[in-house]
Ligand code: HEM
């Protein structure tokens with residue numbers, strides 16, 4: 290292989306690899322559980338924007354008093370971390 | 375023949391854009407400030423490039439490389455028939471790729487910024503738009519790089535070097551076109 294086709298192959302592999310590596314992490318939460326989570330936050334005065342998962346944790350995007358929150362929960366819906374953006 | 379084609383702004387624009395894109399697509403953590411900072415840097419570069427495309431020097435102007443499907447077909451015919459015709463500015467296929475990249479990157483930075491605003495915070499389709507646009511940009515960049523290498527070999531003009539030095543060195547026996 291010449292240097293140039295090597296570079297071309299690497300560029301392609303890099304792009305496809307980067308794309309593939311990102312595809313796995315977005316599992317969804319079961320509807321019943323999601324409803325329970327939404328309910329829990331709505332009662333605390335949040336507007337829930339979306340519920341998903343990230344790195345094996347449940348991830349909730351919510352808004353309260355004009356502030357933006359990203360909240361991580363474990364399987365038992367215990368709050369692990371609440372980040373304000 | 376040696377022709378001056380890329381002014382310093384276009385060259386600096388190109389390599390900073392490429393480095394910034396690579397950093398955000400492959401390295402930075404999207405939830406952190408650095409990702410956003412680089413992203414806004416890219417937004418600024420894109421804005422400047424658009425201004426430069428309207429009022430910069432000849433080969434930097436959009437009017438010197440309009441989207442032209444007929445000319446793009448002509449370039450493909452050159453590839454197939456083995457005719458070596460060198461374009462001094464952007465080639466017709468290159469021009470289409472450039473508009474594709476610029477527009478896709480505008481979607482990337484626009485959706486990226488939107489994700490951090492009250493109106494679009496946590497709205498799933500905005501995040502998906504950002505991801506899809508990034509993926510499309512990555513595929514486009516891969517095709518862009520392969521095409522640049524391919525065309526350099528086919529026409530005998532080292533295009534990446536021209537993007538560094540600003541000069542295209544055209545073999546004497548080649549036919550030239552705009
Ligand atoms: C190793 C990687 C790369 C190489 C060797 C390369 C090479 C080139 C070359 C030779 C041109 C001029 C094409 C012509 O003669 O018409 C060009 C133009 C361009 N490339 Fe790249 N490129 C690379 C990566 C990228 C990346 C990552 C991006 C964007 C994310 C990008 C975006 C562009 C744009 C927007 C132009 C148009 C330049 C202008 O007129 O302002 N390139 N590239």
Ligand code: HEM
Nearest residue numbers: 311398399404405410413414416482483486487489505508
């Ligand atoms: C060319 C510029 C950019 C590139 C290449 C880029 C690339 C990426 C990539 C690869 C992801 C990961 C997607 C995933 O997790 O599946 C991402 C996510 C993200 N990007 Fe960008 N981005 C760019 C610009 C921006 C800008 C300007 C902003 C806003 C300031 C931004 C904000 C974000 C946010 C908030 C996320 C989501 C993080 C999360 O997962 O919660 N990006 N971006």
